[in-house]
Amino acid sequence: MKNISVLSVILFAGVFLAGAGLGLGQSWPLADGWVSLFNGKDLTGWKPSENESTFSVKDGVIVAHGPRSHCFYVGDYHNHTFKNYELKVDVMTEANSNGGVYIDTEFQAGWPGKGFEVQVNNTYNTDPRRTGSLYEVSDVHEQLIPDHQWFTEDILVKDSTIVVKLDDKEVVRWTQPADWAGTKDFKDRRIQAGTIALQAHDPGSTVYYKNIRIKVLD
Numbered sequence: 001m002k003n004i005s006v007l008s009v010i011l012f013a014g015v016f017l018a019g020a021g022l023g024l025g026q027s028w029p030l031a032d033g034w035v036s037l038f039n040g041k042d043l044t045g046w047k048p049s050e051n052e053s054t055f056s057v058k059d060g061v062i063v064a065h066g067p068r069s070h071c072f073y074v075g076d077y078h079n080h081t082f083k084n085y086e087l088k089v090d091v092m093t094e095a096n097s098n099g100g101v102y103i104d105t106e107f108q109a110g111w112p113g114k115g116f117e118v119q120v121n122n123t124y125n126t127d128p129r130r131t132g133s134l135y136e137v138s139d140v141h142e143q144l145i146p147d148h149q150w151f152t153e154d155i156l157v158k159d160s161t162i163v164v165k166l167d168d169k170e171v172v173r174w175t176q177p178a179d180w181a182g183t184k185d186f187k188d189r190r191i192q193a194g195t196i197a198l199q200a201h202d203p204g205s206t207v208y209y210k211n212i213r214i215k216v217l218d
Contacts, residue, residue, distance in 0.1 A: 048071045084218075086155070106194055117135040
């Protein structure tokens with residue numbers, strides 16, 4: 001019986017480790033219903049598109065620097081598919097840098113056609129849409145955040161409404177019309193179940209992301 005018990009433990013451990021290799025354990029519980037989607041150490045649970053080397057992790061921070069790429073959450077929490085939720089991401093930019101946080105999206109190459117981009121752009125001089133914009137949907141043209149300073153992008157998606165806050169200041173509140181048909185460039189830019197992605201816009205931009213946490217709402 002003792003031999004059988006030891007064998008059972010060994011088998012269980014093997015199954016657990018195999019499961020971990022298949023992508024289990026890719027979210028980390030926090031307080032008050034919040035869950036972290038980033039472990040602060042590596043890109044477990046995340047998958048970059050196109051240029052994988054553009055994204056790296058240094059000192060607990062995801063660094064986006066290099067050729068265009070988007071890093072998608074593909075982990076096991078809610079099968080990386082969220083409908084009603086609040087998402088908070090701490091962000092910092094270098095000067096003249098462009099990035100973004102995508103919501104309601106899915107893994108794809110190029111500029112993601114599905115879902116919305118919440119803009120990260122404090123001083124990038126060739127795009128007038130500033131940080132906090134719901135890109136091409138409800139744009140912010142005023143610079144509200146300086147470069148080289150951490151801030152929190154808080155995104156609430158509830159039923160047909162999206163609210164964006166920067167450090168607790170509301171900058172966007174948009175309700176999707178019943179006849180909404182997407183934007184001129186992105187027809188699938190609509191509220192729908194999907195995942196989260198971080199943007200690396202171009203080789204000249206450097207954007208830092210950390211403390212990526214989500215609360216799924218009832």
